[in-house]
Amino acid sequence: MKKALSISRKAGDRYITYLLLIVIFVGVQSFLNSGAASRSFKGLLIPTCAYILAAMALNLVVGVSGELSLGQAGFMCVGAFVGSLFSLLTEATIANPLIRFPLALLLGGVVAGIFGFLIGIPVLRLRGDYLAIVTLAFGEIIKTIFNNLYIASDDTGLRIAFSVDAFNEKPLAGNATYYIKGAQGINGTPQDSTFAICMIVLLIAAVIMLNFMDSKQGRAVMAARDNRIAAEAMGVNVTRAKMTAFVMSAFFGGVAGVLYSHNLNSLIATKFDYNLSILILVFVVLGGMNKMRGVMISTTVLYILPEVLRALKDYRMLIYAIVLIVMMLLTNSKSVRAFAEKVTGALKPKKKNQTGGAE
Amino acid sequence: MSSFFSYLITGISLGSIYALIALGYTMVYGIAKMLNFAHGDVIMIGGYIVFTAVSTLGWSSGLGIFGAIFCGILGCLLLGVLVEKVAYKPLRNAPSLAVLITAIGVSYLLQNIALLIFGSNPKNFSSVVMFDGFSIGKVRISGETVVTIAVSVLIMIGLTLFVNHTKSGMAMLAVSEDKGAAQLMGVNVNRTISLTFAIGSALAGVASILLCSTYPLLSPYTGAMPGIKAFTAAVFGGIGSIPGAMIGGVILGVIESLSKAYISSQFSDAIVFGVLIIVLLVKPTGIMGKKLNEKV
Amino acid sequence: MALLETKDLSIQFGGLKAVDRLNLSIKKGQLYGLIGPNGAGKTTVFNMLTGVYAPTSGTAVLDGVTLNGKSPVEINKLGVARTFQNIRLFGKMSVLDNVRLGFGNSIHYSLFESFFHIGRYRKAEREATEKAMELLKVFNLDGEKDYLASNLPYGKQRRLEIARAMATGPKLLLLDEPAAGMNPNETADLMDTIRFVRDNFDMTILLIEHDMKLVSGICEELTVLNFGTELAKGPTAEVLNNPRVITAYIGEDD
Numbered sequence: 001m002k003k004a005l006s007i008s009r010k011a012g013d014r015y016i017t018y019l020l021l022i023v024i025f026v027g028v029q030s031f032l033n034s035g036a037a038s039r040s041f042k043g044l045l046i047p048t049c050a051y052i053l054a055a056m057a058l059n060l061v062v063g064v065s066g067e068l069s070l071g072q073a074g075f076m077c078v079g080a081f082v083g084s085l086f087s088l089l090t091e092a093t094i095a096n097p098l099i100r101f102p103l104a105l106l107l108g109g110v111v112a113g114i115f116g117f118l119i120g121i122p123v124l125r126l127r128g129d130y131l132a133i134v135t136l137a138f139g140e141i142i143k144t145i146f147n148n149l150y151i152a153s154d155d156t157g158l159r160i161a162f163s164v165d166a167f168n169e170k171p172l173a174g175n176a177t178y179y180i181k182g183a184q185g186i187n188g189t190p191q192d193s194t195f196a197i198c199m200i201v202l203l204i205a206a207v208i209m210l211n212f213m214d215s216k217q218g219r220a221v222m223a224a225r226d227n228r229i230a231a232e233a234m235g236v237n238v239t240r241a242k243m244t245a246f247v248m249s250a251f252f253g254g255v256a257g258v259l260y261s262h263n264l265n266s267l268i269a270t271k272f273d274y275n276l277s278i279l280i281l282v283f284v285v286l287g288g289m290n291k292m293r294g295v296m297i298s299t300t301v302l303y304i305l306p307e308v309l310r311a312l313k314d315y316r317m318l319i320y321a322i323v324l325i326v327m328m329l330l331t332n333s334k335s336v337r338a339f340a341e342k343v344t345g346a347l348k349p350k351k352k353n354q355t356g357g358a359e
Numbered sequence: 360m361s362s363f364f365s366y367l368i369t370g371i372s373l374g375s376i377y378a379l380i381a382l383g384y385t386m387v388y389g390i391a392k393m394l395n396f397a398h399g400d401v402i403m404i405g406g407y408i409v410f411t412a413v414s415t416l417g418w419s420s421g422l423g424i425f426g427a428i429f430c431g432i433l434g435c436l437l438l439g440v441l442v443e444k445v446a447y448k449p450l451r452n453a454p455s456l457a458v459l460i461t462a463i464g465v466s467y468l469l470q471n472i473a474l475l476i477f478g479s480n481p482k483n484f485s486s487v488v489m490f491d492g493f494s495i496g497k498v499r500i501s502g503e504t505v506v507t508i509a510v511s512v513l514i515m516i517g518l519t520l521f522v523n524h525t526k527s528g529m530a531m532l533a534v535s536e537d538k539g540a541a542q543l544m545g546v547n548v549n550r551t552i553s554l555t556f557a558i559g560s561a562l563a564g565v566a567s568i569l570l571c572s573t574y575p576l577l578s579p580y581t582g583a584m585p586g587i588k589a590f591t592a593a594v595f596g597g598i599g600s601i602p603g604a605m606i607g608g609v610i611l612g613v614i615e616s617l618s619k620a621y622i623s624s625q626f627s628d629a630i631v632f633g634v635l636i637i638v639l640l641v642k643p644t645g646i647m648g649k650k651l652n653e654k655v
Numbered sequence: 656m657a658l659l660e661t662k663d664l665s666i667q668f669g670g671l672k673a674v675d676r677l678n679l680s681i682k683k684g685q686l687y688g689l690i691g692p693n694g695a696g697k698t699t700v701f702n703m704l705t706g707v708y709a710p711t712s713g714t715a716v717l718d719g720v721t722l723n724g725k726s727p728v729e730i731n732k733l734g735v736a737r738t739f740q741n742i743r744l745f746g747k748m749s750v751l752d753n754v755r756l757g758f759g760n761s762i763h764y765s766l767f768e769s770f771f772h773i774g775r776y777r778k779a780e781r782e783a784t785e786k787a788m789e790l791l792k793v794f795n796l797d798g799e800k801d802y803l804a805s806n807l808p809y810g811k812q813r814r815l816e817i818a819r820a821m822a823t824g825p826k827l828l829l830l831d832e833p834a835a836g837m838n839p840n841e842t843a844d845l846m847d848t849i850r851f852v853r854d855n856f857d858m859t860i861l862l863i864e865h866d867m868k869l870v871s872g873i874c875e876e877l878t879v880l881n882f883g884t885e886l887a888k889g890p891t892a893e894v895l896n897n898p899r900v901i902t903a904y905i906g907e908d909d
Contacts, residue, residue, distance in 0.1 A: 137632035219752055220756065226744070
């Protein structure tokens with residue numbers, strides 16, 4: 001009886017997350033349908049979903065795999081550009097966005113996943129802070145590549161270059177279209193991202209990630225995180241485990257990029273710099289790491305917070321920074337917490353004996 | 360050939376600035392085992408302090424400039440120590456990620472304080488170097504370049520002597536080697552960490568003056584990219600290693616300058632990062648880094 | 656035919672011969688002890704047998720397969736599992752998951768099946784969970800299955816390490832000071848458990864231990880290491896009465 005109870009408890013915890021997503025979807029969608037939603041509210045929905053997905057994906061590396069990655073924006077960049085390019089190229093041939101967009105999502109994710117695999121080969125040999133700086137370096141390299149990428153079509157076919165000079169030397173002939181124009185980025189991506197599709201993608205991603213964490217492959221990743229030497233002694237192929245998490249993270253980072261780019265008429269690569277990677281890392285760490293539901297909530301709160309504080313104008317990012325520091329001090333420092341408790345006089349004992357498992 | 364020489368000198372000068380910043384990263388990492396992401400922003404604040412001091416004290420007198428330089432370095436030093444006391448010290452035993460996020464918070468905080476006080480429009484920083492430089496053959500070397508390289512060399516010599524030959528310096532080495540053992544041997548760990556932040560931040564102050572004199576546009580985000588580059592330089596040289604940070608900084612500056620000149624200015628950052636990746640693949644702990652083995 | 660046979664197994668760190676020409680021969684089903692003063696090289700022997708260190712010379716053969724040059728993962732798959740002197744559990748995983756991890760190479764389903772918990776996943780996981788619970792019962796840990804491993808008391812952590820090692824389905828179990836830090840009652844329980852494991856799981860066990868009560872209580876044969884070389888070997892009672900062994904241990908606190 002006890003055994004059955006524990007399994008259902010774990011699975012039950014996952015279903016709370018799924019239910020939460022569904023309830024939010026139904027609630028927000030009916031709010032949207034009622035027509036009462038403001039423009040700024042609508043504008044926040046899709047980016048929030050994209051960041052939630054990117055943060056959950058990063059959590060696979062940071063929380064589940066225990067490696068510090070500062071390159072998540074790079075994978076979003078790959079997904080965003082590949083997905084947008086695909087949609088632009090196939091807009092005429094695949095007219096139905098309900099067919100075109102899932103393909104774009106998949107393609108963006110897969111290409112980002114391939115980038116993840118190729119980057120993972122060198123990166124996963126490194127440890128700790130060295131791994132962090134190299135992922136940052138790769139993220140910046142990816143950004144730079146897309147920031148200097150020119151893709152256009154003319155009568156001679158598709159033309160790709162890494163400098164506009166190539167098009168000046170041999171100008172585009174006849175009926176020419178630019179798809180990606182260097183630092184000006186990509187324009188006119190069809191607006192295929194809808195809130196409903198975002199939520200469906202989030203739900204599927206949550207199912208895959210949480211199920212993964214409750215599988216032999218997921219346990220291998222967590223074991224390698226907790227104790228690499230013991231994991232190897234228990235027959236875990238640590239490199240493969242870490243690679244699995246890294247590629248999954250890159251894939252979903254790419255999908256997040258596709259969601260993001262199909263909400264914007266124009267997109268530039270410099271959006272995806274290391275500051276964005278750091279921002280996503282902040283979401284993950286404040287979400288409690290390893291806890292997918294926490295990451296979802298922290299991303300939503302932290303992404304929307306500056307928007308809510310918009311009324312405070314120039315002070316909003318200042319407040320944001322202070323909130324960040326104070327939260328970190330409160331959650332991680334005994335002396336600061338003791339001080340805060342003395343001030344507020346409110347004592348909240350916390351028990352952390354039982355495992356949270358996959359939340 | 361002469362243009363190559365001039366690019367090389369520019370690179371060494373830029374690299375010296377990176378090295379000064381990287382020293383702050385590497386010393387703090389060695390001692391407190393934390394990545395101080397806000398270090399780049401200390402440079403930016405230093406720039407604004409000097410800018411304000413110069414505007415107040417006036418340009419005309421040499422006294423004004425020296426006063427401004429003094430204010431800049433002292434301001435950075437105090438800022439560094441203050442940040443350590445308020446934000447990092449309470450997290451001495453916290454998970455490293457919590458410390459990293461706090462450092463990111465401090466970085467945001469400093470940027471936004473500068474944004475509130477000085478606005479987002481870049482300020483035009485006038486060089487504090489009063490010396491015109493000289494020419495060797497066809498190669499023109501600016502005063503800023505000469506001063507940057509000279510000051511950096513002096514600081515590096517001074518720092519090396521300090522670390523290896525003074526009691527406080529050796530205490531720093533001891534704490535970075537083994538905090539617990541150093542404490543048992545009577546080293547005041549907290550004071551040593553404060554001292555490290557003080558020195559690292561003072562060096563950032565020097566770097567900020569040199570940086571702004573050479574690249575005169577000052578904005579709240581001025582410190583971010585040099586900070587990241589210097590962090591890269593520190594890792595490149597082997598994070599935690601003082602000579603490593605110096606060598607890493609200079610090499611990075613030279614690579615950046617030469618690739619801007621000969622390959623592509625758009626891709627120069629990517630090339631710098633690419634070289635970092637290759638170096639770490641060959642030597643996973645950087646040029647001067649120590650290999651760490653876990654005891655089973 | 657011995658299950659584990661080492662021939663002149665040696666390792667050198669710089670100029671130091673940490674283990675010098677060790678010859679072990681452990682028969683199937685045996686409970687074998689490796690003892691010796693601190694720093695004698697006992698854990699180093701384990702590290703060589705499990706592929707953490709590469710021997711400088713000599714060979715180790717398990718059931719006819721040479722272990723030299725194989726990685727820790729390969730050696731575990733060949734049937735050697737171990738515990739660690741300084742406990743190395745997966746601290747942020749549950750007790751149950753620590754053990755289920757051990758079954759990783761004996762249950763089979765694809766990553767895709769993991770993503771959606773379909774196909775072979777359900778049956779394989781159910782079986783792994785049942786087997787893990789059986790092991791936890793043997794080690795008297797079934798009541799704590801949902802605890803984080805790092806939250807267990809010390810003695811239970813040591814038992815969990817053994818259970819986890821057992822889950823990988825080894826032929827040979829290497830226990831590195833399993834009774835370290837346990838009180839006499841816990842040690843007595845542990846002795847029963849080790850015997851039970853040997854008898855009921857058909858296990859061959861090589862253990863390092865300082866607790867002489869445990870050694871004399873359960874080990875059938877011993878090898879004594881001193882400064883990396885073999886000081887004595889043979890049946891337990893005989894070895895423990897060997898004057899050279901007694902001299903080596905004088906002043907040694909057991």
